[in-house]
């Protein structure tokens with residue numbers, strides 16, 4: 001076992017043993033190759049460098065209570081990368097190749113999967129790059145697929161802590177017919193400015209609104225939003241929201257808990273009607289929201305500094321599956337080793 005200080009590693013890049021790669025050329029994917037090199041050799045005119053022809057994924061492997069290592073919903077990530085590839089006109093990695101690369105990268109870096117007690121995990125970063133050398137703006141018929149990993153610390157040290165969120169209309173994350181519904185790096189590029197401003201002002205996250213009317217909730221930073229109201233789990237629906245696998249899983253668990261599920265447009269004016277709210281994604285599962293402040297209207301909605309009971313139950317329910325503390329009744333887990 002690696003001797004990293006698991007509780008304090010944070011979310012940064014840490015070198016591991018091996019990463020996986022495959023190349024698409026002349027209409028087919030090469031075999032997966034495994035390497036200890038952390039570098040890729042790229043021509044200066046490769047289109048992913050110029051025109052953002054790339055997409056990525058993020059998922060985690062967990063060492064469970066029984067010592068086994070589990071990957072969570074990797075097939076969903078594979079299918080989402082295929083959807084991203086289709087929208088960006090990039091060659092699609094097969095679900096099989098994607099899954100094999102993830103499983104092998106975990107196996108070959110097994111010493112970097114943090115111990116159960118640490119609350120840390122192994123983050124996997126699949127990446128798809130358009131590698132055609134060109135100057136013209138057109139689809140890349142060549143691509144590189146890679147998967148690397150890095151151990152990451154527990155998102156919340158010392159328990160879940162609700163976050164402060166700000167609504168800022170300075171920047172739209174994604175347009176209704178743009179690339180918001182796929183995991184393209186460019187979506188992140190267009191959220192940096194507002195994200196930096198929010199952090200400077202002391203907020204953890206920006207809440208993005210729909211780009212057409214600025215009336216409806218889209219996403220909370222790089223996470224989906226949900227609110228709880230009268231026994232209902234409400235989460236926004238829009239063509240420019242990235243379909244979060246965490247959100248999808250929480251909807252299932254919420255339904256199992258007897259909550260109703262609503263996926264529909266959620267107006268900013270409805271925020272005050274929720275008893276609890278959260279941001280959800282692979283990184284934290286749930287970041288409960290303490291308050292949301294609207295910079296333009298000066299309205300403040302407060303959910304409180306305590307984690308709400310439904311957020312807590314949903315969080316525990318999902319974590320229990322990831323750490324093997326409860327039955328995986330939906331087949332979300334691959335036991336790697």
Ligand SMILES: *Cc1c(COP(=O)(O)O)cnc(C)c1O
Nearest residue numbers: 222223224242244245246281282
């Ligand atoms: C990755 C991502 C999420 C979270 O998706 P998960 O599959 O739950 O990790 C939410 N919003 C955006 C914009 C994302 O890029």
